[in-house]
Amino acid sequence: MGATEPDPFAIFHTPPPGETPGERAMREAKEAEEKRVSDMIDDQLKAEKLARKKDKYVVQVLLLGQSESGKSTTLKNFRMRYAKAAWQAERTSWRSVIQLNIIRSIITIVEVLQAEMDGDPIEPGTPTMPFSPLPPNTPLFAPPRPESPALGTRTHSSSKQPLSSLLTDKHQLLKLRLGPLRRVETDLKRRLGEGAVEEVDGAASNLGALSLRLELDSSSDSGLVPKKRKAEWGVHRLQDALEKGSSARVGSLHGHGTDDGSGEGGGDDVTDILASCREDMQALWSDEAVRVVLKKRKLRLEDSAGFFLDDLDRIAQRNYEPSDDDVVRARLRTLGVQEYRITFEPQSTAIFAGGIGGDAGKEWLLYDVGGSRTMRHAWLPYFDNVQAIIFLAPVSCFDERLTEDSKINRLEDSFLLWRSVCGSKLLSRASMILFLNKCDLLKKKLRSGVQVKKYLPSYGDRPNDASAVLKYLREKFKEILRQQSPEIRQNYFYATTVIDTKATAATIKAVKDSILRDYLKNAEIV
Numbered sequence: 043m044g045a046t047e048p049d050p051f052a053i054f055h056t057p058p059p060g061e062t063p064g065e066r067a068m069r070e071a072k073e074a075e076e077k078r079v080s081d082m083i084d085d086q087l088k089a090e091k092l093a094r095k096k097d098k099y100v101v102q103v104l105l106l107g108q109s110e111s112g113k114s115t116t117l118k119n120f121r122m123r124y125a126k127a128a129w130q131a132e133r134t135s136w137r138s139v140i141q142l143n144i145i146r147s148i149i150t151i152v153e154v155l156q157a158e159m160d161g162d163p164i165e166p167g168t169p170t171m172p173f174s175p176l177p178p179n180t181p182l183f184a185p186p187r188p189e190s191p192a193l194g195t196r197t198h199s200s201s202k203q204p205l206s207s208l209l210t211d212k213h214q215l216l217k218l219r220l221g222p223l224r225r226v227e228t229d230l231k232r233r234l235g236e237g238a239v240e241e242v243d244g245a246a247s248n249l250g251a252l253s254l255r256l257e258l259d260s261s262s263d264s265g266l267v268p269k270k271r272k273a274e275w276g277v278h279r280l281q282d283a284l285e286k287g288s289s290a291r292v293g294s295l296h297g298h299g300t301d302d303g304s305g306e307g308g309g310d311d312v313t314d315i316l317a318s319c320r321e322d323m324q325a326l327w328s329d330e331a332v333r334v335v336l337k338k339r340k341l342r343l344e345d346s347a348g349f350f351l352d353d354l355d356r357i358a359q360r361n362y363e364p365s366d367d368d369v370v371r372a373r374l375r376t377l378g379v380q381e382y383r384i385t386f387e388p389q390s391t392a393i394f395a396g397g398i399g400g401d402a403g404k405e406w407l408l409y410d411v412g413g414s415r416t417m418r419h420a421w422l423p424y425f426d427n428v429q430a431i432i433f434l435a436p437v438s439c440f441d442e443r444l445t446e447d448s449k450i451n452r453l454e455d456s457f458l459l460w461r462s463v464c465g466s467k468l469l470s471r472a473s474m475i476l477f478l479n480k481c482d483l484l485k486k487k488l489r490s491g492v493q494v495k496k497y498l499p500s501y502g503d504r505p506n507d508a509s510a511v512l513k514y515l516r517e518k519f520k521e522i523l524r525q526q527s528p529e530i531r532q533n534y535f536y537a538t539t540v541i542d543t544k545a546t547a548a549t550i551k552a553v554k555d556s557i558l559r560d561y562l563k564n565a566e567i568v
């Protein structure tokens with residue numbers, strides 16, 4: 043770790059403008075706690091760093107980007123293609139996460155209906171605050187627009203008209219019948235680990251944001267959490283956590299359950315309950331009045347992380363087995379830093395490795411990190427000796443706020459983060475690979491009439507279509523790279539939709555080949 047390098051992420055801790063004394067006290071208390079945790083793990087990080095003595099033939103790649111940018115999804119694409127055995131072994135275990143994603147969506151709908159029936163006012167969103175300052179000469183953003191929601195979040199509505207008259211006994215009944223899902227949710231979250239929490243910040247309630255601290259093995263854990271708490275969790279590997287979740291039994295709900303994990307059709311209690319609720323869930327999701335209420339409250343579940351309600355017929359079944367695509371779309375928030383090892387087949391690296399030995403570039407370590415603001419300080423120790431950064435910047439989010447800090451525009455955050463990463467001395471020789479991600483959602487949003495220039499005044503009168511927006515953003519990111527790079531380094535830009543595994547396969551292969559080529563070129567120089 044470059045102990046002498048100033049923290050490039052310090053900018054994320056500058057006090058927001060117009061902070062009240064109360065807000066300041068809360069922020070300082072939060073920061074003090076974070077520092078305490080950070081100090082506690084510092085020794086552990088150093089020990090880990092020594093332990094994972096760098097093998098000069100191991101290619102290290104870091105996935106960076108804000109939360110929900112698609113880092114873990116990109117990693118899944120890598121593993122699906124290049125670590126097939128481990129991927130297949132793990133696939134079934136994702137069932138519990140997908141089930142929890144579904145349950146969260148249903149509970150959210152039920153809560154919204156209840157609020158509508160009770161005549162609750164629509165949450166007013168966060169107060170209008172100026173964005174955190176962008177560096178000079180980058181006047182990209184308009185002031186935040188209160189009506190711009192993060193996907194899948196509740197925000198303002200111009201209409202205050204209650205729609206409760208649309209909601210009838212049928213909805214009350216559905217709500218009652220779906221009641222058991224709450225218990226299932228609690229149980230699943232408990233079994234998946236103490237870290238399975240939703241992140242909510244004011245109006246930015248992230249509906250699909252399940253959070254689980256994944257410790258793949260003791261040597262890869264960055265240790266954001268005090269050791270004594272880790273013992274409480276008892277979760278040491280992703281596989282363990284997922285398996286615990288998928289054998290979840292909800293004992294008190296059904297008298298017929300046994301403890302051996304086998305239920306009707308080879309399922310478990312969670313699977314049974316979900317299957318028995320299938321028709322009610324479908325009735326709820328397809329109900330016209332429900333759609334009207336969701337629209338009124340600007341809740342775009344179908345664009346949110348971990349959305350599976352259109353697949354209930356297939357998924358809420360006793361014999362459900364997740365497909366590759368299901369696993370890729372499943373949402374499980376990453377906390378800390380996860381390490382994945384991929385060993386490439388000799389033939390896939392040999393064409394490049396001719397000059398310096400057949401094994402060069404065969405072993406890769408991919409690091410997936412938690413992207414929320416509070417987790418970024420854990421990244422720095424992993425910057426050392428990194429061959430390439432794959433940076434995920436979601437391009438559909440120009441009108442959205444961060445979940446963890448609803449004052450901050452997501453695209454602005456991506457630019458700031460990219461700037462910090464590009465300017466890091468430790469990464470000065472790393473290849474920079476940028477994924478302009480979530481192109482599908484960008485196209486959808488633009489088709490629905492959202493105007494980019496309202497959020498980015500500097501966009502001007504360019505066409506409001508995806509290719510023009512991508513070209514514009516690509517230039518902005520390139521410009522930052524040029525300004526911030528201490529030395530000229532390799533860089534590659536891709537427009538991606540990483541949940542589209544077919545399209546992403548070609549990108550992943552191109553990325554793999556270019557990382558390897560650059561790595562071997564550097565190795566020859568050394």
Ligand SMILES: Nc1nc2c(ncn2[C@@H]2O[C@H](COP(=O)(O)OP(=O)(O)OP(=O)(O)O)[C@@H](O)[C@H]2O)c(=O)[nH]1
Pocket residue numbers: 107108109110111112113114115116346347348349370371372373374375376377411412413414434479480481482483538539540541542
């Ligand atoms: N529609 C769409 N959804 C995407 C795309 N990329 C990722 N997602 C979804 O967005 C959600 C968040 O993706 P993740 O890969 O978990 O995000 P992350 O960057 O790892 O987030 P953290 O772990 O919180 O840092 C998941 O439900 C993905 O399926 C995309 O290109 N299009």
Ligand SMILES: [Mg+2]
Pocket residue numbers: 113114115374375376410411412
């Ligand atoms: Mg992740």
